[in-house]
Amino acid sequence: MNYPVWELYYFNSGTLVAIIAVFHVFISHFAVGGGIFLWLTDLKSVREGNISLRQYVRKHVWFFLLLTMVFGGVTGVGIWFIIALSSPWATSLLIHTFVFAWAIEWVFFIVEIVSLLIYHYKFETLSDKNRLRIAFIYAASAWLSLFVINGIITFMLTPGQWLRTHSFWDGFFNPTNLPGLVFRTAICIMFAGLFGFVTAVFEKEDKLRQEFLRYCVKWLYIPLPFLIISGLWYFYSIPENARLTNFMLNKQTANAVNVFITASVILYLLSLILVFRASKLLHRIAVFILLLVGLLWMAGFEYMREYARKPYVIYGYMYSPSIMVADEKKLNKEGFLKNAKWTTIREVTEENKLIAGRELFNLQCLSCHTIKGVKNDIVEKTKGLTYLGVISQLYGQGKILDYMPKFIGNETEMKALATFIVSLHGDKETKLTEFKPKKEDIAIPPFDSQKDEYVLLAWSSLGEKCVTDSDKWFSFLYPGSSFQAILIKRGKKPEIISEGVEIHYEVQKGYENPSMHSDFWKYSQSLKGKKIPENVGLTGKALKGVFEYDKDKKIFSAEGIPVLPYRDDGVFNPYPIFEIKAVEKATGKILQTTKFVAPVSTELKCFECHGGKPRWRGISGISDETAINILRVHDRNNGTKLLESALKGKPQMCQKCHEDFIVKSEGVKGHNSFSASMHGWHANYIPWKDERACNLCHPNDAKGNTRCNRDIHAKLGIGCTQCHGKLDEHASSILLSQQGTRTSKLLLRNLKPETLISEITQRKSWIQQPDCLNCHVGFQKPKENVKAFNKWTIDVSELYRNKKDNTGKIPCIACHSSPHATYPSFNEYGKNRDNIQPIQYQRTPMPISSEMKCEVCHRVKMQGNYHHANMIRAFRNKKALPQ
Template sequence: MNYPIWELTYIGGPSLIALIAVTHVYIAHLAVGGGVFLWLTDIKGFRENSPEIHGYLKKHISFFLLLTMVFGAVSGVGIWFIIALVNPAATTILIHNFVFGWAIEWVFFFGEIAALLIYYYYFDRMDRKTRLRIAFLYAVFAWLSLFIINGIIDFMLTSGKWIETQNFWDGFFNPTYWPSLFFRTFIAFTFAGLFGYVTTVFLENEKFRRRMLRYCTKWLLLPMLGLIPSALWYYYAVPLSFREVAFGMNRDLTPFLHLLPGMTALIFLLGIVLSVASGRGVQKAAAFLLIPVGLFWMGGFEYTREIARKPYVIANFMYSNSIPVAEVELLNREGVLKHAKWSAIDKVTAENRLEAGREIFNLECLACHTVGGIRNDILPLAGKFPYRGLLAQLTGMSKIRRYMPPFVGTEEEKAALAAYITSELLHREVAEPPGSPASGGALEETQIPPFDPKKDEYVLLAWNSAGMQEVSDCDELFSYLPPGNTVEAQLLKRGPQPVLISEGVELSYKVEDQHANPAGHDSFWEFSEALYGRKIEAGKGLEGKGVEGVFDWDAEKEIHRAKGVPLLPYREDGKFDAYP
């Protein structure tokens, strides 16, 4: 609200942050675990009186220094640059609330730099005791950097008592601080072994190379013994309400929940391969394959953590679009445009409605959505709804889709946003004539069969006794009623005394082709067994009726009935048709 908006309509701010942050965090964890790796490997070399180990270690330090001190430092600055541009409001909170924490972290980082440079440049000139002390100092400084950064990162996920106290320590030692610290420490040890392979596979002596590969495998796999329980501790430290939203309601997380176990298994498998494979080509291939696998693993974890705090950027304090929770009531009463310092419009009028909608879109939607972009594209998400459907979505946005912030602003601002999305982004008409199909575009008119009252011998009357029922579109969590329309009909032979035809005739029905695939648009059939105690065939209703079939005769009521025809308002061409 207090800062200008960086309009990233194609790639999106969150994607840019992820691109820089995930690679930095990957290397930062290596810097932590790698410090312990250097220290203990140096001790191993002295204990075994092995010049080969020390020769390997010196080469590894060179690779390690370039990767952590050069790339790690530059990408760290890149994170500050990108988060300040994408979400300056949240960045300001982190700076002001944790200014002394950042200062301490920079002291530790300076200690890392000094210790590693001394360790590298004076490696052969220091005695055993001094060299091991320097290596140990680097390992301590690197882990202390994690100790500080971890508190600030997890503050954004679980702000804890800080919401009430605004106290540094309440924010720092938040509910997920300790499980996250242990979890990340074990990750760091795993990555130390993973990157240890990179220099090991270039060793010329085959016997020594295989020995060091097995040594790196211990670093890769043994931390798993602590990684799994600390991951469970971390998971259950996250508030239940956040877990329900992230793991139960947000489908964006599903691919990453599959990615993490898959990548973990692949890391384990490649570690085994490197321990037993004798061919140098296989060893190199496995070692270099582990690098992107580890990166994807890190990305999956960080994305999961980010999703877990939605709809907030700082838990319970600030929504992901930078609107503070404490200001929602004021903004709903007075309007977001009035309080948006960098908005060119401060009030919605008939003349500026679409322009005002664009300002509101930038303020409330652009933080997470792109426009025709590569991730979280607003066009297909909003494309299912007409103008009035978008109004309904905005009204209830945070009630079912609790991972999304609520719409904040006046009713006029809500209407302006819906109009802007409909008109300027989806290129559709905003106004709909009363009683017209609530479509996402022009729909063909229903053709009523011709009827000649002078010549036709029969007349068929048909009606709905139950129209499209309350479909939840969220069947994995709850269901109002199953998809099912009930159509009833009577066939009459015309005459002075009309005759109801009940025998010797079969009435059939067929849903329009654009609505002939209900199972492709709703997850009801996937969860039907859990909801109704039996597996229902895809595209069938509870009574066994499909989108095409025949009526059943009800002798008691003297009507033909097709009960539970699974008709939905979603068309195959992506349009929304409330009156199919």
């Protein structure tokens, strides 16, 4: 940020550095190893009196001089030129920190030049003794050049104690200096043999050619064990976080590793051809292929080394865009542009936002990214992201995938950069109008408190059953609502009926054909491992059927009902009505009839970040475009092939890998649970921590198409975070339960919950939830500003939807209704849609038997708090009731 930016959008400066550097390093290692090769080969020719070998050396030295001194020298100057333009601050730092080391290196380099020129031009006139001395001087000075340069290069990856002391010696003799030196020395010797092939294959006499080739092959294989041992030593001398980040998370490193390993195998196997007799042509073809493979091998290694220090140019000291780590807090607080020396814009305004974004891109992104260029094209990388998606990417950048530096600057600057990046796509943001629910009146079933003998209570066990509705591509929530019911025979001492009756259910007209509106049934074989008949759920139940009696829970239950919010007449309504009838088995007599809502939502706002728009008539669901963008991101970040599988007609359930209690999946060992993965990942990226974050994935938005959070709590202003915690708190509580997996640690390390992580109680998703009695202590009115977060139920039996009253017979949910829809509920699709049963039985939308209406079941007034403490009292929030 303290130097001008070299504005290259198609070929960024980093790419140019890589191109020049790979060629130079390839040749420079040969220059070092070749010197040792010349000296020892010449020594061998003298000791053995081998004139042919001496002539081979004579030919080789001319090729060696041209390649190393001319091409090597030019590319060496080219590297200095290109890095000074690409990263001037880091270059300046290296020069000033190691000025005497560079001076010494230049002395060695001059000795190299002089000795090599003498060795070449005086080869025939010098005595054997003096010629070997000159050859040794060249070999020694070349290796000493490597010694000096290696210390400086390894410093960039592992500065070690230098970060604290800024001592020359601490920087030079850093943790990877020695393993790097051994490794590079082995490379030099290997390359000496590799380039020795070039001279050998042009020997005209077959016998000598074969002899020279076999000799050179030894130079290739002798350093191999040193390469392997020192390579491992080198690798494990790198900081653990750098190894994790760049060799496990950075997929570009994986590409470099693959090139390195593949080139290694080809290099050593192909070189065996040169051991055996073959034609000159075959030998020459093999040699030049080997040289190309050797270049790729060197490129693979150098790319791995460069990637290993990401996101820094000097590890832990300076980020790759030439921003000092020590300046990060200041720049985030004061603003990046205000402190940047080479920009005309100091403050972002509405008028200059696009230009400011471009300046920020140049200063923070251009060192690694291009614009529609050959490498790391920012347009391609952000393809499928909306403006909010880019903001989220910038907010989360460098947190989990920390091979990228974090965005540095204030919130206004982040928005400016996002504006510029989105403008490169030329796409307009999807503008959705606020959804307006279509209100529908519900005919309340009749109930005569004097004559009717039975009360039938039925409910959905979830306040909102969510369905992914992107089954062509992936699924994590399939159609399948669960209903429960109890039948009570009224009397002074009411009786719960479990025998001799059947409970029938039937969905309202228009919802009978969900397969017309969803691909779940088409792809059920791939998603769930079995072909499921259309309009039937996983349990075999359809939209009309009979409850089963659950002897353990002592309630009637109907699970896996495949209801969706799409009606055949084109109306979207996430609150379809089911009619329930209690029928006497022996006579077929209808004992009681009621209705209840089966809430079901396909409102997941993935498109807000991942592009596209809602699938079903632009109202709800995940579209093809959105789903494809999500799978691309997952595949890129995790090395999966989910998109490829989906394109072949084999979409996958997310819980195939990620354990999830709600869909009864054990997942794959070592993977985080589905909830931990989803919340943990997105908590690192979503810039909001309040209900806005919740509303992106859950159907609670007051302007959305579902508006799930619709009970008395919501009416009183109690939102998601007061029970479940803010996003970072919520994610942390689940991640802490993952037994310290590598990924859970990655997801946790940058979260900043308001409650200290050390004070957050871990929990298992869907099993441990906030308890109602956290706030309603003793069933009393909650205290001011009380929160339910961080105090969890012990197990599934303690969940609100499974708890029963003091008698152990009546489920709490039977009288108070489903989670997030407890009576009285305020449903914008119809004010009484969620209050049918309390209005049917007691003419008020309040909980069953509230306001001392015990006669609903008992036929007479009761005096005691029989079912739970503090129940015989007036309802506290009458002013909030639906009007």
